[in-house]
Amino acid sequence: MESEVLTGIRETVASLAKSPADYADMYMQSGVSHSILFEEGRMDTLSSSQSDGLGVRVIRGEDTAYAHTMGTTASSARRAIGEVMELSGAGRATPDAGCDEPLLEIETFIPALDAGFFHDLDRALRAECRYLRQATFHYRTSAKSVMIIRGDGSVVRDSREYTSFSVQVVLDRDGELRTGYETRSMLSPVEGFWSGLPGDEACSAEDVAMRALRRGILMLDAVPCPAGTMTVLLAGTAGGTMIHEACGHGLEADIIQKDFSVYRDRVGEVVASPLVTMVDDATMRGRYGSYRYDDEGTPAQRTVLIEDGVLKGYMSDILSARIGGIPRTGNGRRESYMHAPLPRMSNTFITPGTSDCDEMLGRVDNGILVKKMGGGEVNPTSGDFVFYVSEGYLVKNGVAGPAVKGATLTGNGPESLMNIAAVGRELVLDPGTCGKSGQGVPVTDGQPTLLINNLTVGGSDTGDAV
Numbered sequence: 222m223e224s225e226v227l228t229g230i231r232e233t234v235a236s237l238a239k240s241p242a243d244y245a246d247m248y249m250q251s252g253v254s255h256s257i258l259f260e261e262g263r264m265d266t267l268s269s270s271q272s273d274g275l276g277v278r279v280i281r282g283e284d285t286a287y288a289h290t291m292g293t294t295a296s297s298a299r300r301a302i303g304e305v306m307e308l309s310g311a312g313r314a315t316p317d318a319g320c321d322e323p324l325l326e327i328e329t330f331i332p333a334l335d336a337g338f339f340h341d342l343d344r345a346l347r348a349e350c351r352y353l354r355q356a357t358f359h360y361r362t363s364a365k366s367v368m369i370i371r372g373d374g375s376v377v378r379d380s381r382e383y384t385s386f387s388v389q390v391v392l393d394r395d396g397e398l399r400t401g402y403e404t405r406s407m408l409s410p411v412e413g414f415w416s417g418l419p420g421d422e423a424c425s426a427e428d429v430a431m432r433a434l435r436r437g438i439l440m441l442d443a444v445p446c447p448a449g450t451m452t453v454l455l456a457g458t459a460g461g462t463m464i465h466e467a468c469g470h471g472l473e474a475d476i477i478q479k480d481f482s483v484y485r486d487r488v489g490e491v492v493a494s495p496l497v498t499m500v501d502d503a504t505m506r507g508r509y510g511s512y513r514y515d516d517e518g519t520p521a522q523r524t525v526l527i528e529d530g531v532l533k534g535y536m537s538d539i540l541s542a543r544i545g546g547i548p549r550t551g552n553g554r555r556e557s558y559m560h561a562p563l564p565r566m567s568n569t570f571i572t573p574g575t576s577d578c579d580e581m582l583g584r585v586d587n588g589i590l591v592k593k594m595g596g597g598e599v600n601p602t603s604g605d606f607v608f609y610v611s612e613g614y615l616v617k618n619g620v621a622g623p624a625v626k627g628a629t630l631t632g633n634g635p636e637s638l639m640n641i642a643a644v645g646r647e648l649v650l651d652p653g654t655c656g657k658s659g660q661g662v663p664v665t666d667g668q669p670t671l672l673i674n675n676l677t678v679g680g681s682d683t684g685d686a687v
Contacts, residue, residue, distance in 0.1 A: 451678045
């Protein structure tokens, strides 16, 4: 049964949402996290933290006033309400005295992580490769309860548990340094973290570590990558970096409305190959970017962004939907109570096609096969990008050859989507953290294997350009 104090807070938020304001809401979170960092053969950092707080937002036209405070008591809520009223010009409220009743508390207990396997894992990697100089393992788990009081006074609650494990290795052979990296991240408690998801096999910490080590070993014997305009076979395992960075951000409604996107005013137009359908789907079970409700209380949904090459719409939050007169898609997300929500991706991917990977490889006369992408840079206004290749192979006459080092992919997101000549059958999803406006949120990106014509490959061997 709801307390009288919470009822009073709900009524206050609902009154804020009326004229002269256009909308108001309150976001609360109560969270806890544990983290272990192991490197140099020992436990480096063990930490636990709790993060409880709330934020109140008032929207008037295209302007947002936002105030946040630590704690989830009624006193905290009244204090933030008073601050946001003053910021928004709606007057000044006096916080109620002595209202220390908690409105939200963490619902899930998460035990401290068991890191007993780290020493065994470190020894196993060193036994596998004598060139290993350093292995770093990072194990993290977190849980938070969320409550959103929406503009109509209704309440939405959600609970989220995240677990991630990452490995980075540094190899040193006669002064030549190479690195390898691998990560596994899920919307899952620790107990179910190593189990498989639909379309994803179960794995162990050793599996993750060995993948990172294998990638580093490959790079020790890699040959300089030639430079030139090539056909690129972008494997599903490459991750959805290009989809996320070069295309996804340009389909977020606030970027569209600021005129920072090449996709502005192009709904209904052909923006990609007819083989391409691109989706953002926050409803996928266990995926790192999933949730039941976004951080504004809008139910999660599957949003088709591009269908058979035609642009269908954008990802929106409440503010951008109001400004643009477009549907809410449940993409209002924030890093924590200290941030106002923004339109953000969740799980974004190109859907599977019908082509066989071996047949696609056979169509590459001169090019590269990319199995893993690194970081890079993108200009969302133009769609131009530069991405680093952390695992790639030369391809000659349909046959994959030696691994290459120093490779980059340079191109334009919309042009690359138009130049997709084949789409594979398998979908691979890759977790990560997306940064935007100083906020980081968990996401998943993915794609099947893509055959892309006319990408510029940069390399360290410019004398043997393809």
